[in-house]
Amino acid sequence: MKFSTLAAGLLSAAGLAFAQGEAATGSVSKGPFPFDLNGSNFTYPYPVNVFTFTSQQQKLQMAFMDVKPTCAPNGQTAVLLHGKNFCGATWNSTIVALxxxxxxxxxxxQVGWCKSSKPESYQFSLNQLAWNTRGLLNTLGIGNITLIGHSVGGMLSTRFALQYPNTIDRLVLVDPVGLEDYVEKGVPYVSIDTDIAAEAAQTFAALKGYEQSIYYAGQWDDSYTIWVTMLTNVYFGSKRAQFIKNQGQIVDMVLTSPVVQYFKDVVSKTLLIIGDQDKVAIGANWSPPEVAANLGHISVIGPQVCDTIPDCTLYQFPTLGHAPQISAPSNFTRVVLDWLEQ
Known part of the structure; x- marks a missing residue:
């Protein structure tokens, strides 16, 4: 009888934890921190705080900015999740508007990026990154949120919305990676070692060329240069070896963790924003030509994905590429705020 009572209590507690959604636990510090925090000495537009927690049997740091409202608070919190070649700082114009x-x-x-820890040994998954992020929010005492994710951050936001559906008031996906299943469309698998070697070969010129072609639809404005500088700062920073390893692991995570089949299960009210000139497709550069030609048609697959999300609004920027929040910040924030105010 005692065993049954104890077992019932444990099952009840486990059920409650499952219902709420388990997440990281830790503490938040406002510093001071080293100038070269986890391999990045790039200056952020707002003070950087650190969430320290244990994950996969190691102590990690997750850097973040926590920006207060600059007018009368509306009682709501917006969480911004960056993409692979981005950091929290690239959301600056969106932060100002929100x-x-x-x-x-x-x-x-996120862990593995920018001013956060570059773990020596880590199994990267979208679920793990969502677990880390929800733990940060719990530690800050933040419940429900408006979640805005761009690129790989959009893919992560989708997983977050599936993992913690009761904590999302509204979901904004900005040119999210994962609108298609790259492997299903024929992208061949390459090893993480190959991914790491590709990351090690990155240079300022290579990053700029890729971003100009893919992110900005062949255009370039001098204001974009700061974000290439920010990224190069980490690639060639004090944590270079570990950073390029983590980035190689992240490419593998994106390729092998499709989310497109789960969009139908997203219950959050969703805004999907795409630049019709966006051509991002993971693995297109190492795929056979006939496979690559069938990838990255965002203007086509974006509307198709929105049709599968139960409560989805689609907004398309006809002339923009992968990063509308950077290439047209005023127009982008107007679209987001208009939708949020509806």
Missing amino acids: AGAGYRVIAPD
């Missing part, structure tokens, strides 16, 4: 509309804004750097 804080100016009364939102508290949280913009983290």
Whole structure:
């Protein structure tokens, strides 16, 4: 009888934890921190805080910005999740607009990126990164959120919305990676060692060329240069070896963790924003020509994905590429805020 009672209690506790969604636990510090925090000495537009927690039997740091509303608070929190070649700082214009509309804004750097830890041994998964992020929010005492994710951050936001559906008020996906299943479409698998070697070969010129072609539809404005500088700062920073390893692991994670079949299960009210000139397709550069030609048609697959999400609004920028929040910040934030205010 005692065993049965104890077992029932444990099952009840486990059920409650499952219902709420388990997440990381840790503590938040406001510093001071080293100038070269986890291999990045790039100056962020707002003070950087650190969430320290244990994951996969190691202590990790997750850097983030916590920006207060700059007008009358509306009681809501917006969380911004960056893409692979981005950091929390690249959301600066969006942060300004959201804080100016009364939102508290949280913009983290995910583990493996920018000012966060570069773990020596880590199994990267979308679920793990969502677990880390939800733990940060719990530690800050933040419940429900408006979640805005771009590129790989959009893919992560989709997984977050599936993993913690009761904590998402509204979901904004900005040119998310994962609108198609790359492997299903024929992208051949390459080893993580190959991915790491490709990351090690990155240079300022190579990153700029890729971003100009893919992110900005062949255009370039001098204002974009700061974000290439920010990224190069980490590639050639004090944690270079570990950073390029983590980035190689992340490419593998994206390729092998499709989300497109799960969009139908997203219950959050969703805004999908795409630049019709976006051509991002993971693995296209190492795929056979006939496979690569069938990838990255975002203007076509974006509307198709939105049709599968139960409550989805689609907004398309006809002339923009992969990063509308950078290439047309005023237009982008107007679209987001108009939708959020509906």
